[in-house]
Amino acid sequence: MAKKTGDPFSKLEQERNRKDSGFGTATTSTRARLILPDGRFNVMRNGQSFSARLNLYHRLITMPVFEFVLVIALAYFLVNLVFAGIYYSIGLEHLSGIDEQTKFISPFWGAFFFSSQTLTTVGYGHISPLGSLTNVVAAIEALLGLMMFALITGLVYGRFSTPSPKILFSQHLLVSPYLDMNGLMFRVVNERNSQLINTSVNLMMSRNEADSTGKLIRKYYNLALERDFIQFFSTSWTVVHPITPESPFFNETPESLAASDTEILVALEGHNDAYSNSVHVRTSYLYSEFVWGRKFVPILSEKGNGYLIDLNKINETVEAPLNV
Structure with a gap:
């Protein structure tokens, strides 16, 4: 039929x-x-959630190498800047040895470089924290540094392992x-x-x-x-x-x-x-x-x-x- x-x-x-x-x-335009x-x-989306719109991991994996390095360097600088401000607000007298290390630089930047040593767990030993509060902040920063560099290592591996x-x-x-x-x-x-x-x-x-x-x-x-x-x-x-x-x-x-x-x-x-x-x-x-x-x-x-x-x-x- x-x-x-x-x-x-x-x-x-x-x-x-x-x-x-x-x-x-x-799609007849x-x-x-x-x-x-x-x-x-060539498709844009409206009404996305913040996390979907940000899509941070995908952005970091796919962005150009120069932008990726710039983002990592900026994040590293800002984290150290924040912790330097915390150490400075607590009082530089709670950082043993900082007076000797800051003869030629300002005390704030002495705290900044101590923060960078703590964040990377390098710990040269010239400056050390004194008091409970300063030690707690240093311990938190060291933990944050371990997590931060673990994430950066994963991102670098992801970029190199993904074929382009x-x-x-x-x-x-x-x-x-x-x-x-x-x-x-x-x-x-x-x-x-x-x-x-x-x-x-x-x-x-x-x-x-x-x-x-x-x-x-x-x-x-x-x-x-x-x-x-x-x-x-x-x-x-x-x-x-x-x-x-x-x-x-x-x-x-x-x-x-x-x-x-x-x-x-x-x-x-x-x-x-x-x-x-x-x-x-x-x-x-x-x-x-x-x-x-x-x-x-x-x-x-x-x-x-x-x-x-x-x-x-x-x-x-x-x-x-x-x-x-």
Whole structure:
């Protein structure tokens, strides 16, 4: 029996078969892309709790090295500053030997450097606490120092143990002649000397379309590739989607892509043999980043008994008329 148009089971089957990148169908803005070029999702959140918004561990693990060192140094300075103020308020007479050590610096900074020695448990012995209150403060600071440096050690280990892939994507996505047809292609290179094996890539086309009621929704299409898997990612890889009559990109023009807010979502996954774990990277190409009628210049050449990859040429292209 033929299914009726309004059959809820037919609609359920259509919904199950609908492709979705995880962004849903309501993201129809023509002013914002779904995935930023650096791989971050272009999604902001409102109504988060303070801890979720702060996400301190993730920030410390992922921030640039210079910022991480600056944060650690600042935290170290502030903790010592606070305890120096406590020692100073208790009275420097409760720090034995501080008069001898502060001939050329102010008493407060003498307390500051005593705090740094206590926090790091170095304890040179030239200055020592006197009295119950000062000893209690010094003991608390020593315990805080042990905990603080244990946390810093864990963060440093986390930063070094977490793989940071340097996968370079070409700046533009090209529409180029391919065999006796045309193809959608971009180039990707592993910048690091570490090797990726069993590398796969997935392309999804995202665009706005009108549904049966005329409502504009976001739809997604998987793009079949010439090759979506390579065993050894040792040089460069030009990922190609052949534009066949079955392709959702068939008969598209720069104007139609702009009108539908087309975006190509890229997800690449491989196994890093140095870290022995998986590497995941993402990027996207918006319709304004498509270049028509050009092809990439070779990036690989011979050098001596080996091969040379010139990363400076990853974005270099030459004119190439499209097949009609």
